[in-house]
Amino acid sequence: MALMSSAQIGKTSILKAIIGYHIHVDPCPILMVQPTVEMAETFSKDRLSPMIRDTPVISGKVSDAKSRDSNNTILKKNFPGGHVTMVGANAPAGLASRPIRIVLCDEVDRYPPSAGSEGDPVNLARKRAITFRRRRRMVMVSTPTVAGASRIERAFLASDQRRYHVPCPHCGHRHVLKWENVSISGDDPETAMPRCPECGALIEHKHKREMLEAGEWIAENPEGKYPGFHLNELYSPWRTFADVAADYYAAKGNPEEEKAWWNTSMGEPFAEAGVCVESNTLLEKRQNYDVDTLPAGVICVTAGVDVQGDRLEIEFVGWGAGAESWGIHPRILRGNTGEAAVWTMLDDALASARFKTEDGRMLRVIGVCVDSGHETQNVYEFCTPRAARNIWAIKGQEGARPIWPRKITRSRKFRGHVVRLIGVDSAKETIYSRFAIEDGKPGCCHFSMEYEEEWFIQATVETMVTSIDTRGRETRKWVKPRSVRNEALDCRVYAYAAMVGLKVERGLMLARQYLPGMASATEPPIIAAESVKAEAQKPAPLAPLARRRSQSRYLGRT
Numbered sequence: 087m088a089l090m091s092s093a094q095i096g097k098t099s100i101l102k103a104i105i106g107y108h109i110h111v112d113p114c115p116i117l118m119v120q121p122t123v124e125m126a127e128t129f130s131k132d133r134l135s136p137m138i139r140d141t142p143v144i145s146g147k148v149s150d151a152k153s154r155d156s157n158n159t160i161l162k163k164n165f166p167g168g169h170v171t172m173v174g175a176n177a178p179a180g181l182a183s184r185p186i187r188i189v190l191c192d193e194v195d196r197y198p199p200s201a202g203s204e205g206d207p208v209n210l211a212r213k214r215a216i217t218f219r220r221r222r223r224m225v226m227v228s229t230p231t232v233a234g235a236s237r238i239e240r241a242f243l244a245s246d247q248r249r250y251h252v253p254c255p256h257c258g259h260r261h262v263l264k265w266e267n268v269s270i271s272g273d274d275p276e277t278a279m280p281r282c283p284e285c286g287a288l289i290e291h292k293h294k295r296e297m298l299e300a301g302e303w304i305a306e307n308p309e310g311k312y313p314g315f316h317l318n319e320l321y322s323p324w325r326t327f328a329d330v331a332a333d334y335y336a337a338k339g340n341p342e343e344e345k346a347w348w349n350t351s352m353g354e355p356f357a358e359a360g361v362c363v364e365s366n367t368l369l370e371k372r373q374n375y376d377v378d379t380l381p382a383g384v385i386c387v388t389a390g391v392d393v394q395g396d397r398l399e400i401e402f403v404g405w406g407a408g409a410e411s412w413g414i415h416p417r418i419l420r421g422n423t424g425e426a427a428v429w430t431m432l433d434d435a436l437a438s439a440r441f442k443t444e445d446g447r448m449l450r451v452i453g454v455c456v457d458s459g460h461e462t463q464n465v466y467e468f469c470t471p472r473a474a475r476n477i478w479a480i481k482g483q484e485g486a487r488p489i490w491p492r493k494i495t496r497s498r499k500f501r502g503h504v505v506r507l508i509g510v511d512s513a514k515e516t517i518y519s520r521f522a523i524e525d526g527k528p529g530c531c532h533f534s535m536e537y538e539e540e541w542f543i544q545a546t547v548e549t550m551v552t553s554i555d556t557r558g559r560e561t562r563k564w565v566k567p568r569s570v571r572n573e574a575l576d577c578r579v580y581a582y583a584a585m586v587g588l589k590v591e592r593g594l595m596l597a598r599q600y601l602p603g604m605a606s607a608t609e610p611p612i613i614a615a616e617s618v619k620a621e622a623q624k625p626a627p628l629a630p631l632a633r634r635r636s637q638s639r640y641l642g643r644t
Contacts, residue, residue, distance in 0.1 A: 087223075087224070087225045087226070087245075087272060087312060087313045087314070087315075088225075088226045088227075088238060088241035088242045088244075088245045088313075088314040088315070088329070089225070089226070089227040089228075089238075089314075089315045089316075089317075090227075090228065090229075090230055090238045090239065090241075090242040090314070090315070090316050090353055091227070091229065091315070091316065091317040091318065091321075091353040092317065092318045092319040092322070092349075092350055092351050092352060093229050093349075093350040093351075094319075094322070094324070095317055095318075095319065095321070095322055095353075096131060097185065097192070097227040097228075098129075098192065100225075100227070100518065101190050101192060101225065101227065102133060102134065102137050104188065104225065105118070105137075105170055105190070105191065106137060106138075106141060106144055106378060107132065108168065108188060108417050108437060109138075109144045109147055109148070109165050109168070109170075110143050110144050110147070113165060113166060113168040113348065114167065114168045114187040114188060115168050115169055115171075115184065115185065115186045115188070115191065116168060116170045116171070116186065116187070116188040116248050117171050117173065117184075117186040117188070117189050117211060117214060118134075118170060118171070118172045118173070118190045118192065118437045119172075119173055119174075119181070119189070119190065119191045119192065119197075119207065119211050119498065120172065120173070120174055120175065120176055120192055120193070121174065121175050121192075121193055121196035121197055121198075121220050121497075122175070122176050123161075123173070123174030123177050123180070124174070124408060124467060125174065125193075126161060126172040126173055126174050127160050127161065127172075129172060129192070130160050130161060130163075130172050131160065132592050133227060133377035134163070134172075136511070138163070138327040141613070144165075144447025145337040147166060148163050148165050148166070149163075157569065159558075160172075161173070161180075163440065164427060168187075169356070171184070173576060175191075175197040175198060175201060175207035175208075176197075176198050176207075176616040177201065178204040178207075178210070181201055181204075181210040181211055181214065182204075182420050183212070184214065185215070185216075185217045185218065185350075186211075186214040186215050186218075186222075187215060187221060187222055187223070188214065188215075188222075188223050188224075188225075189214060189215050189222070189223070189224040189225070190224075190225050191208060191211060191225065191226045191227070191228075192207060192227055192228070193220040193227070193228045193229070194226050194227070194228045194237040194238055194241075195228045195229065195230055195236050195237050195238050195367065196228070197237065198574055201509060206615075207482060208226070208237060208519060212224060217533070226238060226241050229349050229350055229353060230349055230353065230354060230355035230356075231349060231355065231356070232355060232356055233355035233356060234355075235357070236355045239355045241314065241315045242314045242316060244310060244311050244314070245307070245311065245312050245314020245315075246305040246306075246307050246308055246310030246312070246313055246314055247305060247306040247307040247310060247314050247316070248303040248304060248305045248306070248311070248314060248315050248316070249262045249303070249304060249306060249315075249316050250262065250263075250302070250303055250315075250321060251301060251302055251303075251304050252300065252301040252321075253295040253297060253300050253301070253558075254282040254284060254285060254287065254289065254290075255293040255296065255297060256282060256285055256287040257282060257284055257285040257287065259283070259284035259285065259317045260301075260302070260304075261283050261284070262280065263280055263318065263320040263321055264280075264318075264320075265318075265334075265352055267280050267281050267282075267283060267319070268280050268281070268320070268327065268330075269281045270331055273286070273335065275328050275331035275332040275334075276328050277328075278327045278328050278330065278331030278569070279291075279327055279395065280320065280327065283379050283446060283503065291326045291327055291328070294321075294323065295323065298321065298323065300315040301507065303315065304572075309454060317353060318351065318352045318353045318354070319350075319351045319353070329639050330351055330462050332393050333347055333351055333492060334347055334351070338403075340620060342358075345620025354634070360566070363518060363521040363522050363544045364546065365539070365542040365545070365546045366388070366542075368521060368531075368533065368542045368545065368546065369523065369537075369539055369542045371531070371532065371533055372533045372534065372535050372537060373532055373533065373534065373535070374534075374535055375412070375532075375534050375535075376414075376415075376534055376535070376536065377414060377415065377440070377441050378440070378441075378442045379443075379444055380404055380412060380414070380442065380443045380444065380449070381406075381408040381412060381442045381443070381444060381532070382443055382445040383402035383407070383410060383412070384405070384406055384412050384441070384443055384449065385401065385404075385405060385406050385407070385596050386404070386405050386449065386452050386453075386585070386588070386594065386596070387402055387404050387405070387414065387441050387449050387450070387451050387452065388400065388402075388403055388405065388438075388451065388453040388454065388455075388581045388582075388584035388585045388588070389402050389403070389436065389439075389451050389453075389454045389455075389580075389581055389584065390403070390454075390455050390576070390577040390578060390581035390583070390584065391432065391454060391455065391456040391457065391577070391580060392457050392573045392576045392577050393423055393456065393458075393459070393461050393465060393581065394423065394460065394566070394573070395422070395423060395424075395461075396420065396421070396422060396423070396430055397418050397419060397420050397421065397423070397428075397458065398415065398418070398419040398421075398423060398431075398432055399416065399418050399419075399573045399574075399577055400417045400418075400419065400432070400435065400574075400577065401413065401414075401415075401416045401417075401574070401577035401578055401581050402414040402415060402416075402417070402439065402451065402581070403578065403581040403582070404441065404442070404449070404586075406586050406596060407528075407536065407596055408528035408529055409520070409528075409529050409585070409594070409596065410528065410529060410530055410531075410532075411520070411530075411531050411532065411533070411582075412532045413531065413532065413533040413534060413536075413537060413578075414534055414536070414621075415536035416536070416537065416541055416574065416577065417435065417536070419431045419432055419435065420583055420587075421466060423460070423461045429464060429468050432468070433468070433472075436451050436454060436475075436477070439451050441468075447529060452476055452588065452594075453466065453476040453478075453584035453585060453587060453588045453592075454475075454477040454478065454584055455478050455480045455506075455580035455581070455583045455584040455587070456468065456469055456477065456478060456480065456580070456583055457481070457482070457576065458477055458480060458505055459480045459481060459482065459582060462500065463500060466479050466481050466497065466500050466503035466505070466508060467503075469503075470502070470503050471502070473504075476584070476587070476588065478506050478584070478587060479503065479504070479505045479506070480505065480506045480507070480508050480580065480583060481505050481506070481507055481508070482507075482508060482510035482579075483507045483508065483509055483510065484510065484563065484564075485509070485511060485563075486509070486511070487507075487509035487511075487512060488509050488512065489508055489509045489512050489513045489516070489582075489583055489586045490506065490508060490509075490583060490586045490587045490589075490590045490591075491506055491507050491508065494506055506583075508512045508579075508580075508583045510564075510579055511563070511564055512561070513583055513586075514550075514564050514575065514579060516582070517575075517578055517579060517582060518546075520548070521545075541574045542574075543574075544570075544571050544573060544574035545572075545574040545575045545578060546575075547566050547567065547570050547571075547572050547575065548565065548566045548572060549565060549566075550562050550563070550564055550565075596626065603637055
């Protein structure tokens with residue numbers, strides 16, 4: 087059996103009733119699985135022991151907890167014909183050895199993905215009941231979490247999916263209480279009332295009791311493998327419709343609180359919409375500008391370089407106030423990246439690049455990020471002597487981390503070189519968000535006619551997937567289909583990281599500044615931070631430490 091429901095709806099009371107029934111009427115081995123050992127102990131002390139103590143028909147069958155009888159411990163209580171054993175899903179030892187007839191799994195969505203190194207704890211618990219064959223029973227209850235990653239959601243979808251249908255007090259039509267049928271006047275929670283989908287009449291809280299008493303469970307998937315039930319907080323006799331609506335408005339606008347509300351109030355898995363951008367939508371945003379006619383809003387230009395075995399892929403991106411961006415053009419340099427020729431081509435391309443704006447300014451590339459995940463030695467040897475030109479070797483790091491690190495990292499394997507560890511997941515999330523911004527709004531993205539359809543397909547190919555890690559925590563990870571290229575997205579990530587790096591390390595200011603006496607000018611100058619200009623004019627010597635170690639290495643070989 088599977089029960090997917092909101093919080094505080096009586097799930098634990100159902101499990102306690104099952105335990106009490108089998109102690110009194112049908113004794114057998116019972117296993118109660120909680121998310122952790124600590125939660126198992128809490129359930130035993132705060133929920134199970136008081137029930138046994140206060141229920142006369144079963145209190146005499148379980149030894150007094152105050153005695154020194156080993157038949158009654160915190161995690162195991164024996165009774166004639168059976169026992170109740172409580173374990174944590176994070177403790178594989180508790181899920182092994184003994185045969186069990188009744189398996190009760192509480193809050194399964196809080197279980198870790200694996201019990202130690204032994205696999206899924208739900209499957210381990212299920213195998214404990216194999217010897218009882220048809221007499222075995224398994225119950226899974228939980229509030230859901232993330233859609234697609236929720237255990238209780240999967241269990242409910244495989245069941246016969248029973249929902250509680252209640253009669254309308256006005257027309258008698260039986261229906262399910264759903265949030266989308268709740269009517270609220272003027273966003274005032276006090277006016278919240280479900281509307282009958284048949285007659286349209288509003289249902290007041292005073293009608294709830296008689297509706298619940300006359301309701302019935304109806305299976306929506308009769309071919310399901312086992313019974314499954316769903317219930318939300320609108321059915322709770324302890325909560326009014328206004329209470330549920332008040333919680334909704336308190337959570338509205340905060341994604342994390344909204345997620346908790348859907349999980350704990352509606353008993354529904356939360357479907358993270360995320361940022362979804364179609365390649366065709368971006369393709370339609372192309373505009374008629376080029377390297378000689380950049381819009382006046384462009385303040386500076388950065389580049390991102392992705393390294394492949396047979397080529398270097400580059401994207402030049404212009405940046406303006408509010409991180410508004412103008413894709414200038416992507417470029418591919420063909421050649422074996424293990425040889426010097428293609429790196430000479432890259433140096434020439436970056437040094438000679440000039441971009442003219444509509445208001446007459448000539449821009450150079452002032453920041454470059456080169457991915458060091460491939461041909462690492464060559465990337466370091468290219469970037470290190472050009473650090474004064476803001477050409478940086480970078481390495482992408484997954485997970486929640488800043489886009490640009492606070493401190494640079496000195497390579498242990500490639501001594502004398504430094505690498506910036508950038509948060510690629512954070513950068514992709516920002517970029518996808520800005521892809522979806524409409525033209526004319528801060529942070530929107532523009533593209534020149536140099537961009538072909540293939541570029542937009544590569545730039546939008548990845549999706550964010552939410553999963554549960556080994557500690558039971560939700561994690562987000564960007565994934566792409568196999569055999570699909572994503573170099574366009576990588577180059578945009580590196581170009582964006584270069585702009586962020588200029589802000590962090592060079593104090594770049596992306597804003598229009600009017601000089602004194604020029605307030606009436608029709609084409610006011612656009613000035614980046616002077617520190618960036620000064621850094622770009624410095625010579626680019628090879629770091630002494632890197633030069634000495636490099637020379638000694640090659641001298642040693644000769």
